[in-house]
Amino acid sequence: MAVINCPQCNKKISDKAKSCQYCELDLVNVDEDKLASIKKVNIINKSQRIMTFSFIAMLIFCGGFLYFYWQNVQPGTVEYYASVSAIIVGFFMYITTRIQLILLKRRNK
Numbered sequence: 001m002a003v004i005n006c007p008q009c010n011k012k013i014s015d016k017a018k019s020c021q022y023c024e025l026d027l028v029n030v031d032e033d034k035l036a037s038i039k040k041v042n043i044i045n046k047s048q049r050i051m052t053f054s055f056i057a058m059l060i061f062c063g064g065f066l067y068f069y070w071q072n073v074q075p076g077t078v079e080y081y082a083s084v085s086a087i088i089v090g091f092f093m094y095i096t097t098r099i100q101l102i103l104l105k106r107r108n109k
């Protein structure tokens, strides 16, 4: 008995199983077309997750940025470190999600 990854939820299952124990995908009647459509849905879901993450990153970045200017934050205060780290964290989170999205698209061409 070998362990394979479920084509739909990607969890580890037995290759002898008739259906996935996690997402209940029917593994007996799965064909090329079904696999292709599952793969497509997985990619869409994944890129949507990354997009949500990148949106949150933008919010953190803009939030820190706007707070920094509107509140006229003085260096050395807690607000200063909070807004500067929000800008930095938001920026790097955003870059990371952009890279992930590019890699995802390239991998699934």
Ligand SMILES: [Zn+2]
Binding pocket: 006, 007, 008, 009, 010, 011, 020, 021, 022, 023, 024, 025
């Ligand atoms: Zn599954």
